[in-house]
Structure formats: C-alpha cells, structure tokens
Amino acid sequence: MQIIVENIAKDYGKKRNAVHAIKDVSLEVSAGEFVGIMGPSGAGKTSLLDLISSNERPDHGRILIDGIDLTKQHDRTLAKYRRNKMGFIYQSFELLDSLNVKENIILPLVLNHASKNLIEQRFQHLNQLLNISELADRSIDDLSLGQRQLIAAARALINSPEIEPTGSLDSNSATILLNYMQLINQKENTTIMMATHDAFTASYCSRVVFIKDGAIFSEIVNSGQREDFFEQVINMQRTIGGGSYFNVPENN
Numbered sequence: 001m002q003i004i005v006e007n008i009a010k011d012y013g014k015k016r017n018a019v020h021a022i023k024d025v026s027l028e029v030s031a032g033e034f035v036g037i038m039g040p041s042g043a044g045k046t047s048l049l050d051l052i053s054s055n056e057r058p059d060h061g062r063i064l065i066d067g068i069d070l071t072k073q074h075d076r077t078l079a080k081y082r083r084n085k086m087g088f089i090y091q092s093f094e095l096l097d098s099l100n101v102k103e104n105i106i107l108p109l110v111l112n113h114a115s116k117n118l119i120e121q122r123f124q125h126l127n128q129l130l131n132i133s134e135l136a137d138r139s140i141d142d143l144s145l146g147q148r149q150l151i152a153a154a155r156a157l158i159n160s161p162e163i164e165p166t167g168s169l170d171s172n173s174a175t176i177l178l179n180y181m182q183l184i185n186q187k188e189n190t191t192i193m194m195a196t197h198d199a200f201t202a203s204y205c206s207r208v209v210f211i212k213d214g215a216i217f218s219e220i221v222n223s224g225q226r227e228d229f230f231e232q233v234i235n236m237q238r239t240i241g242g243g244s245y246f247n248v249p250e251n252n
C-alpha cells in the first residue's frame with residue numbers, strides 16, 4: 001500500500017479556541033515501508049494517523065492510498081476501507097474473552113463475511129509466520145501479556161493490512177512485537193506506520209518522520225545499523241525538544 005499525503009491540515013474546535021493539530025503536512029510512504037512518527041506530546045502524531053486511517057477527515061489537502069483519494073470517499077466506503085486495509089494494535093489489545101485465540105484472530109474476516117476457505121488459508125498463514133498454532137484453542141484469559149500482544153498483532157494482520165500500534169508496551173513484549181512487525185514488514189511487504197515516543201521502538205523502523213506543532217520537522221532514514229539509528233533518533237529527539245505538554249490554543 002502506497003500512501004501519499006498532500007498538504008493536509010486539520011483543526012479541532014472552532015475559531016478562537018481552534019487547535020491547529022495538523023497545519024500543512026505532505027508525506028509519501030512507499031509500499032512496504034515501516035515508518036515511525038515521532039514528536040513531542042501534542043505534536044500531532046495521533047491526528048496524522050487518524051487522518052491517514054480515515055478516522056478523521058482533513059480540512060484541506062488530499063490523502064491518496066494506492067492512488068485513491070480518501071477525501072473524496074463516502075463514510076461507508078471509508079468504513080469498509082478501514083476494515084479491509086488497516087490493522088490496529090491498541091495498548092489494551094481489545095481481545096474478546098468470550099472467544100478463543102483463533103476466533104479472536106479471524107474476527108475481522110468473519111465480520112467481513114469472508115469465505116471459510118479464505119479464513120482458514122489466512123489463519124494458517126499467520127500461524128506459520130508467527131508460530132502460534134499451539135495457542136489456537138486457548139482461552140484469552142490463559143495467555144501471558146506477550147502472547148496477548150502477539151494475538152492482537154495477528155488479528156491486526158489477518159487482512160495483511162497496515163498497522164498502527166498505539167500506546168506503550170512493556171519493553172520485553174515490545175521487543176517481541178517489534179521483531180514480529182519487522183519480520184512481517186519484510187516478508188509480506190506490509191506498509192506500517194507507527195506513532196511512538198520511544199527511541200528503542202522507533203529504531204525498528206526503516207524511516208522516522210518527526211513532527212512538531214502540526215508540521216514535519218525532519219526525518220531520518222535507517223541505514224541498517226539499528227544501534228546507530230537509535231542514537232540518531234535520540235539526537236533528533238534532543239534537537240526537537242520536549243515541546244508543549246499543555247495545549248494552548250493559538251490566537252488567544
């Protein structure tokens with residue numbers, strides 16, 4: 001999936017109280033890239049991902065996904081697009097206790113009325129990729145935290161979609177999950193965009209885009225040495241500074 005963001009802007013609230021969450025952002029993400037979005041608290045990371053995932057509509061600009069202009073689509077088309085093309089990993093994982101592991105993983109396909117054959121095929125593929133077949137019949141309650149993250153990742157990936165993990169993970173589980181994400185990114189050519197505050201997490205990305213005050217500040221590309229890239233990310237975080245932790249509307 002190729003993502004082209006052209007001059008998008010997004011305000012929240014009205015007039016004097018408006019927050020200019022995204023001011024003017026243009027960005028290109030090629031199919032198969034693993035892009036980290038970093039920046040101080042309130043910089044606009046979540047807003048940017050909300051716009052790309054079509055949870056929000058931009059006030060200006062265009063977002064092209066594989067050449068299709070999201071801003072021109074109806075809500076119903078966007079909902080379908082989100083279900084089919086996007087995967088999300090949230091901090092709480094949102095796994096359903098009433099379903100077992102396999103049922104949780106295949107849920108997006110079941111909701112989409114996919115055929116039994118397709119469901120089985122995708123499920124077996126993920127089993128192989130993530131090495132989770134022995135967990136299939138287990139109940140969610142019996143899983144460790146790391147295993148829950150893995151299952152949440154598998155569910156997010158069952159459509160072979162894009163991933164947006166949000167929230168912080170404990171470092172051990174994060175490492176496991178990041179390794180899987182990197183593996184899937186490389187093996188499946190899945191496009192991944194991930195917002196994070198954490199330089200270690202970001203060091204798994206192929207590129208990190210830094211945003212500040214709703215605009216792109218800079219970006220760095222991973223040359224392949226994760227330790228070096230980690231240092232570069234830390235340095236850029238220092239350069240960009242802590243930013244505003246409190247939201248003061250402009251033009252007040």
Ligand SMILES: Nc1ncnc2c1ncn2[C@@H]1O[C@H](COP(=O)(O)OP(=O)(O)OP(=O)(O)O)[C@@H](O)[C@H]1O
Nearest residue numbers: 012013019021040041042043044045046047048247
């Ligand atoms: N629904 C909303 N209504 C009003 N303001 C909002 C809304 N969503 C985000 N904002 C504001 O837009 C700005 C950007 O927020 P956003 O959540 O995108 O930042 P972020 O970089 O993800 O921050 P953090 O790292 O703290 O999660 C902030 O000033 C935030 O308060």
